[in-house]
Amino acid sequence: MTILIKERDQQARGSILEKVFLALLHKTVNTHSWKLSTFERSLTFTTEMEKPCCSHKRHNSGAAPSPVLMDHSTITNLAESAFPEPLYGNVTWQTLLSRPDTLTDSMCAGLATCPPEGFLALHQHTQAEIYYILSGTGSVEINGKRHAVSGGSILWIPGDAVHGVFCGPGETLRWLYVFPEARFEDIVYRFQEPIKSKL
Structure with a gap:
């Protein structure tokens, strides 16, 4: 199941976001020990044919979560x-919330940007994900179906759904992404055959 919401009313959007975030937060997910280390800025990705690489690292998991602003x-x-x-792909991102950089738990989040004629190749990961489109236009493909998105759109992407982001000429897309994991490095990206934007 894929949820795509386009909502212009700020109050209704806040209510919808709240429900989606709460649903995602309470969803039990099966996690693996494969690592994607943004803390060291060294990344490990896998394709459909490869097994994920392990990089074990000790974190201070004893520190209690605290509010972050x-x-x-x-x-x-x-x-x-x-x-x-x-x-x-040529998407760039900034990790906002992720242990051990922030004393947060249950969720990690960041900002991503896809430039004109850019893309984030089709991939999947065990965890569900939320995209909240902050600005721009483009399309998000989920399980073979393309969805046109623009500022104010929100998507809930099920765990293990094959998805990617595509921008055409003159399009730039910026979005907030959220995962139900304390650390972004626990998200394992499994890439399909890379496909560039064909809008």
Whole structure:
């Protein structure tokens, strides 16, 4: 099941976001020990034919979660990450909330940007994911179906759904992504055959 919501009314959007986030937070997911390390800015990705690589790292898991507030200047100054292989796409992202960088639990989040004629190659991961489109236009493919999205759209992507992001000429897309994991490095991206934007 895929949820795509386009809502212009701010109050209704807040209510919908609240329900989706709560549903995602309470959903039990099967997690694996494969790592995607953004803390060290070294990334491990897998294709459909490869097994994920393990990189074990000790974290201070004893620290209690606490409220986190990031102002605009803090977010603006966060380092951008990109894929080591251009076949995976030319999307960039900033990790906002993720242990051990932030004392948060249950969820991790970040901001992603897809440039004009850019893409995030089709991939899947065990965890469900939320995209909240902040600005721009483009399309998100989920399980073979393309959805046109723009600022104010929200998508809930089921766990293990094959999905990707595509922008045409003159399109740029910026979105908030959220996973039900304390650490972004626990999300294992399993890529399909890379497909570039064909809008």
